Amino acid sequence: MPAAPRARPLDLFTPDEWTPFQTRSPWIGPLLVLHCWAIIALAMAAGVLWPILIPLCVAVVGTRQLGLAILMHEAAHGGLSPDRRLNDLLGHWLCAVPVGASLAAYRPYHLAHHKYAQQAEDPDLVLSAPFPVTRASLGRKILRDLTGQTFFKQRVLFAFGSFASRRDEDLAEGAVVTGRSVASFLLVNLALLLVLVLAGVWWAWFVLWLLPMATWFPLVTRLRNIAEHACVEGSATDPFRAARTTRAAWWERAFIAPYWVNFHAEHHLFMHVPCWKLPALHRAVRARPQGRRMEVAPGYLAVLAKASARS
Template sequence: MSQAVSPVEITTPKNTIPLKATNCQKNTTMNQNDESSRPNTPTPSEVIRKKKDVQRQLKQLAKPVVWRFVLALSVDWMVIVGAMLCAGMWPTWWVCLASVLVIGTRQHALGVLGHEAAHYTATRYRKANDAIGMLLCFWPIGGSLTGYRRFHQRHHRHLGTEHDPEMHFFQSDEWKIPVKTAAPVWRFIKGCLGMQILDYAKLIRSLLPKTKTEWVGIPIWWACFALILWVLDSLWLLGLYAIAIPTVFWALIELRGWTEHRGIAETHRYKTHWLFQQILFPHNVWMHYEHHQWCYIPFFNLPKARALDETTPVVQLRDVFEFLGETDHEAYARNNGSHLTLDHFSDQVLHCS
């Protein structure tokens, strides 16, 4: 019968050695505790693997899906047509007013989809991309795809600087910060009433067509639109549609643009209520932070792109408005990380210039 081994002895084939290396045990235990208490810092190979994985995901997200774009476009146009039909069937002042409001929100949505086409994310075929962007997005709101594309490239290239063309539309006292929430709301109401039409005219001058195709195409499009309504004995609806552009459409453009970049050098990263997403921020345009990081990703994949960045905080839209009423903007940027980092994961992020 074998003899039990003492817990303080180590048995070898030749003899039994008293365990005097008690300090080694203690040191080993301490090292194990130290290792378990250390933060789980990724190794260089893990970092490289993470970058490659994110690059692969971004590449997948960047693929245009034309049916997704056409579906969103079709819904916007159906709402516009529906609003015009309602006004035509019940031409009371309040139905017409409601129709103008609805049409203006969808014209804004068309502008957002036109912005997608300006980034070549409608379809991978560039000629088809531009044709859709011109005929169904920009020309119906009196805009130019080529003019907007050049304007918007300068916005991405000179974001937040004096060379950013969008900054020139927020020079009035009502937009200056710190500002009370009532000021931009009042500005929005005045915009809906057509009291900011001079600013809208300034925008149109900034977006003049850069090609003969658009110089000729825009008036032809509007002539065809008028002809269709005339044939339907509803030419007066053209005025209803057109008046929404320098009023509701422009008021929405101004307010949204103001919430995206004001008060910081780059872009706010926020979330907002579903209703605001539909009216003020259609087609995921409220994910403007992600757009400025990865402007080649179509709007319907921006939520997935947002999920890839877990480091930059996301605030509520109301927090942005509260911030714009504060004076210590640098403290806000430090606490909320509201700055644009173009390269969280990848050295191959596309700069939108």
């Protein structure tokens, strides 16, 4: 069971150059969690006040629900706070649980993904192995996401034991974290519903929280998974090609890839670098000869074109 090949920081940087990437802030992580919830609250308020904006608000809320999952991922690496207890508190209750996840279940699963990235033992290999697919196949996957079928499979059928295996592309990451957090997920969502009932806008929970979670959130999660590892040649043997970085325009960061999740090649190179330092790490690595081997896509549309190039 060989582990994935690794790169060492000192192969690229001097100790002084590497030190800034090792330091962690006690306040940026909590502020990112606050920022994510503030965007969700503002988008829900906008949808309540101006119903014509509801389709836009659904996309914004769904992307920030992915943002909560990304910040849970940051907590799995201890990046939300140098204080382990605060890191896990924020990562579990304010990031993981509201979207049906469990930090305790996700952490060992995800660290196994890093240890065996793109090897046969990688628990996330099922997410990238099928690609490239045909455009029709990709279209069916997107349709399943936008019509709530993926959500139903992950949040309902799996939670009640209808699937015995996680070797399903729709279940791979979502299921392993969802099945062990049903009670807390329902409790937190009931509390959110109660707040909206007391505010006199009970319907907002269904239209501006549950609907994004059932449609846009699965879609952008799928786009994230495809962009990170699918169709990267040499990903199993070269640590600089273990994942893909995707250049993201402002609209892609707003509606597809929040909180620097698009810098995935850098994250796999040095997984303990905080997410807000990944843009600087990207520039530093790309300035080295080894960094030129990294897979860097010009945008998410280019990634989808490559992932659906099978005839």
